[in-house]
Amino acid sequence: MIIAITAFRLPQPITPEEARRIFLGTAPTYQGVPGLLKKHYVLSEDGGTAGGVYLWNSRAEAEALYTEAWRAFVADKYGTDPTVTFFDSPVTVDNLAQQVFAPD
Template sequence: MIIAITAFRLPEPISPDEARRIFLGTAPTYQGVPGLFKKYYVLSEDGLTAGGVYLWNSRAEAEALYTEAWRTFVREKYGIEPVVTYFDSPVTVDNVAQRIVADER
């Protein structure tokens, strides 16, 4: 599994309520994306950095989302270039489902 973290500095801070409204507006676009298990929207405490934490099946599936069209969407919506950082995630702990999941290698 792969974790991708996206982050972008906003030109001015937004409130948690404003972030929630914006995030709810874009959330449906991530439903049904091949290989995407979960996405967590994030906002820094000072409201100046927003982004997401994504759990993917594979890097190839993650990279299929972060296209130039996606980058353009983020630039137009938030006015800033997003940064994407990838991490290998060989094991996850899911306390809701009460299970540990290991990457199949």
Template sequence: MITTFTTFTLPQTITLEQASEIFQSTAPKYRSVPGLVRKVYVLSEDGRTAGGVYLWNSRADAEALYTDAWRAFVKDKYGTDPVVTYFNSPVVVDNVAGQIITAPHAP
């Protein structure tokens, strides 16, 4: 499994309420993305940085989303270019499902 952090510095500060409205408007786009397990929208406490934390089945699944069109969508929506950072996620604790998930390649 792969976790990606996407971040972008906003051209101006937004409130948590504004962020919630914006994020709710884009959330449906992610409901059926192949290989996406979970997406968590984030906003820094100062309201200057936004982004998302994504859990993917594979890096290939993640890379399939982060296309030039996706980057253009983010720039158009938020007025700034996103930064995407990849992390391996060999173990995930899911307290809602009551599971510890181990990626297939991890022992």
């Protein structure tokens, strides 16, 4: 599995309530995306940086999302360019499902 972490500075800090409203507005965009297992929206404690932590089946499926069109969408919506960092995730602990995943 692959984890992608996106981040972008906001032009002005926002509150957790504002972030929730904004993120709920974009959440449907990520439903049904091929290979995307989970997305966690994130907001820094000072409200000045936002982004996401994504869990993917594969790097190729992740890269299919982070296109120039996606980058333009983020820049248009939030007024800044995002960064994307990829990590391999050889083992995942899911305490909600009470499982450990270690794909071959």
